[in-house]
Amino acid sequence: MNWIHRDTFDSLSTLELYEILKLRQDVFIIEQDCIYEDIDNLDQSSEHLVLKEQNRVAAYARIVPADVKYxxxxxxxxxxxxxxxxxxxxxxxxxxxxxxxxxxxxxxVRIEAQAHLRKFYHDLGFKDDGEIYELDGILHIQMLNRLIP
Structure with missing residues (x-):
């Protein structure tokens, strides 16, 4: 497996962008049966971290700068x-x-986690930062990780 870190949206190739958006659609919209606007105008200001194996996207995350969403x-x-x-x-x-x-x-670092993944994120150093709420029909919770105390 190899890591690909794209520090700007423009550094993503067309194929990489397609593969990322397809994976997000397949999981967040189709698998989770949640109709929502995945393409939310945050990708353009974000960094993109992709883990690939044999030219397939195995995992993905985006890093949104401070003062853009939170x-x-x-x-x-x-x-x-x-x-x-x-x-x-x-x-x-x-x-x-x-x-x-x-x-x-x-x-x-803040995340807006699906509530059923709280323990997963707790184990990675995140702490609850508020109450559970519904977003697009799925329970979520704000969580914060203080990387530098």
Whole structure:
């Protein structure tokens, strides 16, 4: 497997962008049966982290800069290709995202997590930051990771 880090939207190839959007659509819209606007105008200002194996996107996350969606940096659209689940890639891509931010001395990172994944994110250092709420028919919770106390 190899990591691809695209620090700007424009550095994504057309094929990479297609594969990322297709995976997000397949999981977040079709698999989770959730009609929502995945293409939300945040991709253009985000960094994109892709884990590929044999030219297939195995996992993906985007890093949104501070003051774009939240006052803190945030990690979102974290997704693992169904063909690669059960191999720890979700954890791996979150840890890689956090590592990139720590290298820049970013002190806090926010996520808008699906509530059923709270323990997964707790185990990676995130803490609840508010109450559970519904978003697009799915329960979510804001979570914060203080990378630098």
């Amino acid at each position: 006052k803190e940096y945030s990690i979102g659209r974290i997704v693992v290709n169904p063909a690669y689940r059960g191999r720890g890639l979700g954890k791996e891509i979150v840890l890689k995202s956090l590592e990139l931010l720590k290298q820049r001395q970013i002190s806090e």
